[in-house]
Amino acid sequence: MKAIKFLTVLSITFLLxxxxxQNKSKNEPLDQSISKIEVLxxxxxxxxxxxxxxxxxxxxxxxxFFPNELKDNKITFQVINVDEKENESIAEKFExxxxxxxxxxxxxxxxxxxxxxxxxxxxxxxxDTFSKELKAKLDTELKMx
Numbered sequence: 001m002k003a004i005k006f007l008t009v010l011s012i013t014f015l016l017x018x019x020x021x022q023n024k025s026k027n028e029p030l031d032q033s034i035s036k037i038e039v040l041x042x043x044x045x046x047x048x049x050x051x052x053x054x055x056x057x058x059x060x061x062x063x064x065f066f067p068n069e070l071k072d073n074k075i076t077f078q079v080i081n082v083d084e085k086e087n088e089s090i091a092e093k094f095e096x097x098x099x100x101x102x103x104x105x106x107x108x109x110x111x112x113x114x115x116x117x118x119x120x121x122x123x124x125x126x127x128d129t130f131s132k133e134l135k136a137k138l139d140t141e142l143k144m145x
Contacts (some may be wrong), residue, residue: 017091035145037075037138038104042096044081050124051099055079057130058101065135074145075138105141114141 039062041055062070062077069075082091082098094113096103101120106110116137123130 035107035110036073037069037141037145038102038106039075039077039138040090040094040096040100040102040104041077041079042082042094042098042100042102043079044098045081047099049083050118050121053102053127054099054124054126054130057127058074058134060127061131061134063117063139064131068141074142103137103141106143 035123038060041058043051043055059077066075066129070077080087080090080096082096091097094100096102099121103114103116105114105143115135116134119133120130123133123144
C-alpha cells in the first residue's frame with residue numbers, strides 16, 4: 001500500500017514537473033532599431049556583503065564612467081529582486097535564481113547575454129578592480145553597438 005502511494009505521488013510530481021516550462025511565452029522580437037546595453041543586477045531578498053557591494057560598485061562604475069550613456073539610454077541599470085513575484089519572468093528569462101550580474105547587449109534588436117556573475121563575486125568587494133574590469137567590458141560592448 002505504501003508503495004502504491006509513493007508511486008502515485010512520484011508520478012504526479014513527474015507529470016507536473018515534466019510540463020513545467022512548456023507554457024513559457026516566446027520572446028517577442030525587439031524593435032530592430034534598438035541598440036543598447038542593459039545592466040541587470042539580480043539578487044534575493046536576503047543579501048550578503050558581497051551582493052550589496054556588487055550593486056554599489058556597478059552603480060559607481062556606471063555613474064562615474066558612463067553618465068552620458070545612462071542619460072541617453074545607451075546603457076540602462078536595473079536592480080531586480082528575484083524573490084518578488086513581479087520579477088519572476090525576467091529572472092526566468094536570464095536564469096537568475098539569486099545574485100547574478102548580467103549584461104544584456106541588444107544590437108539591432110537582437111539580444112545576447114553576457115554573464116558576469118563569477119567576475120562580480122570574485123571582485124565584488126574590490127571597488128578599483130571591479131570598476132576597471134566592468135568599465136573595460138562595457139567599453140568593448142559599446143564599440144560593437
